[in-house]
Amino acid sequence: ENEIIVSSTLVDHLDVEYNELLQLQQQIQQQTYQAEQRKKQDEYNPVVGYNLSVRLNHTIYSHSLSNHLKEIISLSDQQLSSPENIAALLERKASLLNEVAVKEEKRKDVLVLVNEIYKYDLKALEHNSRGRSMNYAETRHFERLNERISRLEQMNSPKVPQAKTHENTRNNNDSDNTFTS
Structure with missing residues (x-):
């Protein structure tokens, strides 16, 4: 047992x-x-950038932005086929995306998509310049995209309330606390 x-x-x-x-x-x-x-x-896949542009188009309902969105999709399509003059192409695309972000700044989902497209365009620039150093236009655009990404991330981050500082308005010579100066 x-x-x-x-x-x-x-x-x-x-x-x-x-x-x-x-x-x-x-x-x-x-x-x-x-x-x-x-x-x-982390891998670069050009189709992902195109898909993000199409998603942005389906997210926004504004007729005033429809031409911008069509051009963004067209530029994303060109980005798939010809990466030669990518700096100028991405510069125009970023300009259009910036206008969309400004007009739709109240919609967090739009800002998140715009930010993702910016990040993906950064990857496209890096991928296009691998094996060589970036030229001036690419470097300038790379820096601008980083600034826009930072700005959008600040806009999307939860707001931390600032500590209120109360000014002491009491007159120290005032013995009866009437607060007159």
């Missing part, structure tokens, strides 16, 4: 260890999957 008790204790112990190993294996698989997803996000 002692052997049975020892065996059941051993089986219980092995069962616990097996479950812990399964949990560790699941954690490793999850971390591997997340690492692969991050790697995919």
Whole structure:
């Protein structure tokens, strides 16, 4: 009977260890999957930029922006086919996106999409200039895109209330606290 008790204790112990190993294996698989997803996000895929432009078009309902959105999609399409003069193409696209962001500044979903397109265009510039240094136009546009991304991220970040400072208006020579000066 002692052997049975020892065996059941051993089986219980092995069962616990097996479950812990399964949990560790699941954690490793999850971390591997997340690492692969991050790697995919870092890779440049020109179709993603085009898809973001189309999503932006479906998100905005304003008729006054329809021509801008059509041109943004057209520029994204050109970006897919000819990366030669990418700096000028992305400059025009960024200008249109900036106008859209200004007119739709109250809509966070639009600002997030515009910001994602800006980030993706940064990747496009980096991808286009790999193996060589960026020319002046590309460098200038790269800096402007970074500024726009920072500005949009500040607009989208939750507002932290500023601590109010109360000015002491009491006249120290006033013994009856009438607050006159």
